Structures are given as C-alpha cells and as structure tokens.
Amino acid sequence: DQQVKQNSPSLSVQEGRISILNCDYTNSMFDYFLWYKKYPAEGPTFLISISSIKDKNEDGRFTVFLNKSAKHLSLHIVPSQPGxxxxxxxxASMPNSGYALNFGKGTSLLVTP
Amino acid sequence: DARVTQTPRHKVTEMGQEVTMRCQPILGHNTVFWYRQTMMQGxxxxAYFRNRAPLDDSGMPKDRFSAEMPDATLATLKIQPSEPRxxxxxxxxxGLDVATAxxxxxxxxxxxxxx
Structure with a gap:
C-alpha cells in the first residue's frame, strides 16, 4: 500500500513561473518529510525537508509547506528554471524505522523556456 | 567529493541466474539502505543496515533476495534465482545515524x- 502519494505524474510550467508539486500521505506516524530531485541515469538527490513541528521551510527558490491536518505537503519553486x-x-520517514524513506511515485516537472 | 558508488551500472541476465549488486557507502557513514525503483511501485x-547490522529487510522477497555488509566499505544485494519481475x-x-533523514x-x- 502506497503511504505517500503524488497524484500528478507530470507537470509543465513556463520558465519564470511558479511550480507547485503536491504530495499526500496516509501514515500519521511520519514526522519528517523530504523532497528529492532525480535526473535520468542518476540517483535521487536531496532537495529540501521539513519536520512535522513546522509548517513551512524555505531554501532559496524552494519552499515546502506542510499541512498536518490534511496530511498534505507541497513544494513550491519560484521562479522555475529550465534546469x-x-x-x-x-x-516521508519516521524515527522508529531508522529514517528509511517512504517515497511517492514522483512527478516529472518540465520547465519550458 | 565523497559519493556512493554502485557496480555494475547495468546488468542484463537470464531468468534463473544469480545477480550480485555491490555498493560502496560514503566513508564514515554507518547506515546503508537498498531501494528498488519500478514503474509500477516507484x-x-x-532493506537497511546500521553499523553493518541488518535492521529491516521486510521489503525483500526472502526466498530469493539477500543483503549483507561483509565490511563497512561494502554492501551487497544478491538475487538467486533472478526472475523477469x-x-x-x-x-x-x-547516511549518518542522526535524528533526521x-x-x-x-x-x-x-x-x-x-x-
């Protein structure tokens, strides 16, 4: 059973605009949430994270929002760039699992010039 | 530039053959995780290890998969016999065994x- 869900397989955004990627989870034991970025033929690389005690974390152009009551998080990229x-x-992870990661299936983002 | 290395990068084999995949974790890291990516499951x-000890391998098909860490610089994932699926x-x-992922x-x- 998929405990972390990304319901949009793909997203296309124009350069300079905002990209919003969404994620839902079902397990209330998750206390740490992360976004990874993956290019073809490479492993995932860590992008940004948020603890369940916060509702927002910002790092440059990337902001993650967490809504615990809705079990929903989103990643905002502003402004979006082709790269x-x-x-x-x-x-998502929980402390009693050694912080092993439960992944969603991913959203493919295309930023067009 | 510390990196996790994996060999081989590509492997084509026939059903029934044994497959061994190797991983060299970053020096000093004491946790090792194995993940699998498929179109259907993502x-x-x-499995994962802490200080070379297996902590959880519930995600692996036990009858054909095995994961080990012979030493701190090598983790292996073996499939025997392999199947098309x-x-x-x-x-x-x-990773480091700290309080975040x-x-x-x-x-x-x-x-x-x-x-």
Missing part, C-alpha cells in the same frame, strides 16, 4:  | 534487466 526539469519525489 | 525500500533500478544510499546520499543505481 529544474527533473522528476521530483516526495518522501 | 521507489520502495528493500526483478527488472528494475536498484539504488543504494548511505537528510543525510541519505544515493548512488547512481544498478539497472537490472532479467530476460
């Missing part, structure tokens, strides 16, 4:  | 095709 084109994975 | 955890990209990640670094993956 942001990649597959973005949402992941 | 990225799923197979094992075709996937297998990722190894290593930020420190997991992924290798480039081994793309396995079982004919």
């Amino acid at each position: 942001d084109s990649a597959v973005y994975f949402c992941a | 990225l799923e955890l197979l 094992d075709s996937a990209v297998y990722f190894c990640a290593s 930020d420190t997991q670094y992924f290798g480039p993956g081994t793309r396995l095709t079982v004919l």
Whole structure:
C-alpha cells in the first residue's frame, strides 16, 4: 500500500513561473518529510525537508509547506528554471524505522523556456 | 567529493541466474539502505543496515533476495534465482545515524534487466 502519494505524474510550467508539486500521505506516524530531485541515469538527490513541528521551510527558490491536518505537503519553486526539469519525489520517514524513506511515485516537472 | 558508488551500472541476465549488486557507502557513514525503483511501485525500500547490522529487510522477497555488509566499505544485494519481475533500478544510499533523514546520499543505481 502506497503511504505517500503524488497524484500528478507530470507537470509543465513556463520558465519564470511558479511550480507547485503536491504530495499526500496516509501514515500519521511520519514526522519528517523530504523532497528529492532525480535526473535520468542518476540517483535521487536531496532537495529540501521539513519536520512535522513546522509548517513551512524555505531554501532559496524552494519552499515546502506542510499541512498536518490534511496530511498534505507541497513544494513550491519560484521562479522555475529550465534546469529544474527533473522528476521530483516526495518522501516521508519516521524515527522508529531508522529514517528509511517512504517515497511517492514522483512527478516529472518540465520547465519550458 | 565523497559519493556512493554502485557496480555494475547495468546488468542484463537470464531468468534463473544469480545477480550480485555491490555498493560502496560514503566513508564514515554507518547506515546503508537498498531501494528498488519500478514503474509500477516507484521507489520502495528493500532493506537497511546500521553499523553493518541488518535492521529491516521486510521489503525483500526472502526466498530469493539477500543483503549483507561483509565490511563497512561494502554492501551487497544478491538475487538467486533472478526472475523477469526483478527488472528494475536498484539504488543504494548511505547516511549518518542522526535524528533526521537528510543525510541519505544515493548512488547512481544498478539497472537490472532479467530476460
């Protein structure tokens, strides 16, 4: 059963606009949430994370929002750049699992010039 | 530039053959994770180790998969016998045993095709 869900397989955004990637989770035991970025033929690379005690975390052009009551998080990229084109994975972890990651299936973002 | 390395990068084999994938974690990291990526399931955890001890391998098909860490610089994932449904990209990640998951670094993956 998929405990982390990314319901949009793909997203296309114009350069300079905002990209919003969404993620939902079902397990209330998750206390740490992460976004990974993946290019073809490479492993995922860590992008940004948020603890369940926060509702927002910002790092440059990337902001992650967490709505615990809705079990929903989102990644905002502003402004989007062509180099942001990649597959973005949402992941969640809990402390009693050694922080092993539960991943969503990913959203492929295409930023067009 | 510390990186997780995985060998081989690509493997094509026939059903029934044994497959061994290797991972060299980043020096100093004490946790190692194996993940598998398929179109249907996405990225799923197979097993993980802390200080070379297996902590959880519930994600692995026990009858054919085995994961070991012979020493701190090598982790192996073995499939015997392999089946076409094992075709996937297998990722190894290593990290520090700290209170967050930020420190997991992924290798480039081994793309396995079982004919």
